[in-house]
Amino acid sequence: MAVSKGMTVARLEALCGRLPGATRDIKWGADLVFSVGGKMFAVTPAEGSDIGRLAFKVPDERFLELTDQPGIIASPYLARAHWVAVVEPRRFTTAELSTHIETSYGLVRARLTKKMQAELGPWPMEKAK
16 A cells, blocks of 8 residues: 655644644635644645645754754744744655644643643543653
8 A cells, every 4th residue: 555645735634623622724814724722733825735835843852853854944933933844745654744743733732721721621642641
């Protein structure tokens, strides 16, 4: 079986739709933004069905490692908050990109108030820690 590469907007929406409390919005007139508790965790252009660029937050300790890889750059305007932009999504498997999005969601969710986190309900990834 062939390994799926890159990510479609439909697949990203399905993935984020399964994450507790995740919301979808169009910001700045052209970007599809996924947030939790009002805080962004993934951004991609809203145009087209295949994702050409995908930005998300990464763990501080992985920022330099990831931006050293071909196809990933420090995200414009958000690099200081340890966001990267995958500018060549087809270089990566769909599973790798999905894991990055789930990690970004977890990082952003963990910074929400304890009350807000509790309101979101359990998150399966917390058990994996």
